[in-house]
Amino acid sequence: MSRPRLVGAEKSAPSLAPDLLVRMHDLMVKARVLEERLIQMYKQGDGYFWIGGPGEEAFNVPLGLLIKKGQGPAFDYLHFHYRQSATFLAMGEEPIGALRQMKNTATDPYSGGRNFAGHFSKRAWNLAPVTSPIEVQYAMAPGTAMAQKRHGGDGISIVTGGDAGTAEGDFASCLVWSSRPGNELPVLMIVTHNKWGISTASDTQQGPKNIADRATAFGIRNKTIEGNDPVVAYQELQEAMDYVRKERKPFLLEARVSRLFGHSSASGANMVEGELDCISAFEEKLEASGILTRSQMDEVRERYTAEMSAMAKQVREEPQPKPEDIWNHIFFEGK
Amino acid sequence: MANMAQAIRMALHYGEKHLGVTDIFGEDVGMPLGGVFTQTQGLEKSWNTPLDERGIIGMAMGLAMAGERPVAEIQFADYVYNTIDLLKLAGNTCWATNGDWNLPMVVMTPVGAGIRGSIYHSHSFDAMMTHIPGWKIVLPSNPLDAYGLLVSAMQEQNPVMYLPPKALMRIRGEELIPGEPEDQRELSKMIDAPLGDRSKWKAKWPALEGYSVPIGKGKIVREGKQVTVVSYGRTLLLCADAAKELAAEGIDAEVIDLRSLWPYDWEMIQASVKKTGRVLFVNEDTEVTNFGEHLIRRTVDELFYELLAPPRLIAGKFVPGIGLSDALERASVPQPEDVKSAIRSLALEQP
Numbered sequence: 066m067s068r069p070r071l072v073g074a075e076k077s078a079p080s081l082a083p084d085l086l087v088r089m090h091d092l093m094v095k096a097r098v099l100e101e102r103l104i105q106m107y108k109q110g111d112g113y114f115w116i117g118g119p120g121e122e123a124f125n126v127p128l129g130l131l132i133k134k135g136q137g138p139a140f141d142y143l144h145f146h147y148r149q150s151a152t153f154l155a156m157g158e159e160p161i162g163a164l165r166q167m168k169n170t171a172t173d174p175y176s177g178g179r180n181f182a183g184h185f186s187k188r189a190w191n192l193a194p195v196t197s198p199i200e201v202q203y204a205m206a207p208g209t210a211m212a213q214k215r216h217g218g219d220g221i222s223i224v225t226g227g228d229a230g231t232a233e234g235d236f237a238s239c240l241v242w243s244s245r246p247g248n249e250l251p252v253l254m255i256v257t258h259n260k261w262g263i264s265t266a267s268d269t270q271q272g273p274k275n276i277a278d279r280a281t282a283f284g285i286r287n288k289t290i291e292g293n294d295p296v297v298a299y300q301e302l303q304e305a306m307d308y309v310r311k312e313r314k315p316f317l318l319e320a321r322v323s324r325l326f327g328h329s330s331a332s333g334a335n336m337v338e339g340e341l342d343c344i345s346a347f348e349e350k351l352e353a354s355g356i357l358t359r360s361q362m363d364e365v366r367e368r369y370t371a372e373m374s375a376m377a378k379q380v381r382e383e384p385q386p387k388p389e390d391i392w393n394h395i396f397f398e399g400k
Numbered sequence: 401m402a403n404m405a406q407a408i409r410m411a412l413h414y415g416e417k418h419l420g421v422t423d424i425f426g427e428d429v430g431m432p433l434g435g436v437f438t439q440t441q442g443l444e445k446s447w448n449t450p451l452d453e454r455g456i457i458g459m460a461m462g463l464a465m466a467g468e469r470p471v472a473e474i475q476f477a478d479y480v481y482n483t484i485d486l487l488k489l490a491g492n493t494c495w496a497t498n499g500d501w502n503l504p505m506v507v508m509t510p511v512g513a514g515i516r517g518s519i520y521h522s523h524s525f526d527a528m529m530t531h532i533p534g535w536k537i538v539l540p541s542n543p544l545d546a547y548g549l550l551v552s553a554m555q556e557q558n559p560v561m562y563l564p565p566k567a568l569m570r571i572r573g574e575e576l577i578p579g580e581p582e583d584q585r586e587l588s589k590m591i592d593a594p595l596g597d598r599s600k601w602k603a604k605w606p607a608l609e610g611y612s613v614p615i616g617k618g619k620i621v622r623e624g625k626q627v628t629v630v631s632y633g634r635t636l637l638l639c640a641d642a643a644k645e646l647a648a649e650g651i652d653a654e655v656i657d658l659r660s661l662w663p664y665d666w667e668m669i670q671a672s673v674k675k676t677g678r679v680l681f682v683n684e685d686t687e688v689t690n691f692g693e694h695l696i697r698r699t700v701d702e703l704f705y706e707l708l709a710p711p712r713l714i715a716g717k718f719v720p721g722i723g724l725s726d727a728l729e730r731a732s733v734p735q736p737e738d739v740k741s742a743i744r745s746l747a748l749e750q751p
């Protein structure tokens with residue numbers, strides 16, 4: 066038997082420890098199974114709309130692992146979009162919350178049955194509410210980043226969106242506001258580029274070869290990476306984050322990713338042909354390098370499938386919000 | 401007596417000194433100008449932003465999320481329109497997260513006609529803003545209220561929209577702001593930036609007090625028995641003047657300054673209408689889908705059997721803009737004569 070090689074060792078960049086690779090694989094599968102469960106719930110009438118991130122796990126899991134998690138400006142502020150369940154799980158979130166949100170139960174921890182799937186929010190972890198309007202999060206990220214710069218420490222603001230959304234003015238706002246001379250802000254701007262708006266191909270709408278190139282004009286460091294490889298994603302994220310944390314300046318990272326189930330339930334939520342599946346690709350490498358066997362990886366998937374099936378059953382029994390709940394939280398009641 | 405711009409400036413100073421206001425920002429808000437109406441001169445926490453209204457609102461939301469206390473300005477309400485979805489978002493953040501997040505932020509933007517501002521410096525924002533739940537909305541008609549409402553706004557845990565009428569920025573009130581020197585020239589020397597080089601100038605702030613006007617409370621500016629007139633902002637002054645003049649004709653109008661549009665003082669309106677049986681709502685926003693129409697609907701729903709005449713609304717004409725020419729502006733927004741004749745005819749109308 067040959068000695069296990071480290072995945073990524075074929076590249077010149079330093080590779081990742083096997084236990085981290087195993088952990089990333091576990092989380093990627095967990096996130097995929099969660100999304101599959103959510104799609105199934107939607108198709109079985111246990112939800113009204115599905116949108117999520119199957120295909121982006123290789124990027125989103127490392128992102129979640131690298132986040133400095135906590136509440137307040139000493140920690141990272143997160144301005145996510147709706148495809149980041151894998152990031153959230155990698156941060157340690159329990160998957161049942163996503164199922165509750167899909168089923169719009171009163172127990173939905175993110176919105177109390179008010180918002181769509183994938184629209185997470187968690188103040189205790191600085192996760193700003195995910196919103197449906199595309200790209201507005203880019204207008205807010207400089208605000209939290211400014212508070213962080215003032216506060217000191219190494220907390221950064223991380224904002225994520227899709228490629229089509231970068232046509233919105235808020236993306237330009239983020240470039241402008243995070244790079245004002247003398248007032249640069251610690252914002253990690255991320256664009257997960259899956260080549261599509263809903264059905265509109267990005268190469269029919271966007272002039273620049275890479276979206277990241279737009280940052281160059283602002284003197285903002287930037288890079289376009291292969292987001293379907295978790296090792297590359299981990300290393301590139303780490304480098305970009307180190308820079309933002311230390312230099313207190315912005316960075317634009319563009320990650321090329323797949324969109325495995327189309328845009329959302331609006332486009333059918335069926336597996337699409339011709340996209341690279343980051344989990345299969347990673348599993349091939351893990352198996353070839355002897356880090357995990359096929360049966361070990363199958364076991365991971367089966368375990369999560371069973372777990373989430375049980376959760377879905379549980380959630381089905383949970384109460385819906387009451388009609389009078391519409392009047393709660395219009396205004397903040399606390400101090 | 402301070403004018404409204406000075407009152408706003410003093411409130412902001414009070415806010416940055418005593419209420420934890422961390423940022424006062426917007427286009428030309430910092431020095432050397434200190435605001436196009438001079439309302440932010442000499443403040444410690446003020447700074448200039450890029451010319452990007454969406455960026456300004458986004459910045460305020462981000463700062464508020466991160467525990468800061470921002471006051472953001474949109475230079476003219478006419479330009480706040482391209483931030484409406486962000487305003488909607490700020491308003492729904494608490495609700496959408498089931499109470500987890502709140503945004504303690506103030507947005508101020510001067511509203512209305514009366515400065516010969518032509519098509520793009522004369523918009524009102526009351527109908528648009530009262531259509532967005534989750535915000536508190538205030539609109540002062542005199543310097544003391546401008547001060548007191550802003551002090552309240554800066555203590556809120558929710559987003560507050562603060563709408564000073566552009567045309568009232570230079571008016572003086574009849575009451576001193578607590579702590580303000582009595583002599584207005586003295587005040588001016590202390591807090592108005594000099595012309596020319598301002599790089600070394602620093603304001604000398606009077607010892608101001610935390611006087612506040614509670615959000616949601618109106619004010620009866622004139623008591624009367626025959627007809628209720630409800631207004632706010634610039635048109636409140638027209639209503640108060642009209643009521644004074646009509647008193648000479650024996651018409652006894654009660655005038656209410658609403659001051660807050662959300663929440664608003666329904667109790668005050670209700671009590672007054674029960675007393676008079678007649679009500680006129682006056683504002684300068686365009687008349688179709690006007691906030692006054694909401695007030696009329698509520699009046700009809702809840703007070704129909706108290707009424708001696710149909711409730712009325714005088715508002716701006718439903719035209720796309722306000723023309724520059726004096727004749728055009730006058731024809732577009734309520735004028736003293738319109739208010740007077742409406743009060744007169746309503747007071748005399750018999751069922």
Ligand SMILES: Cc1ncc(C[n+]2csc(CCOP(=O)(O)OP(=O)(O)O)c2C)c(N)n1
Pocket residue numbers: 148197198199226227228229230231259261262263328
């Ligand atoms: C402001 C706004 N306009 C339109 C939409 C409808 N919409 C939802 S997703 C989407 C495409 C987004 O594509 P992209 O930014 O590339 O992100 P992706 O979904 O591919 O990750 C559109 C047009 C929206 N949600 N918000």
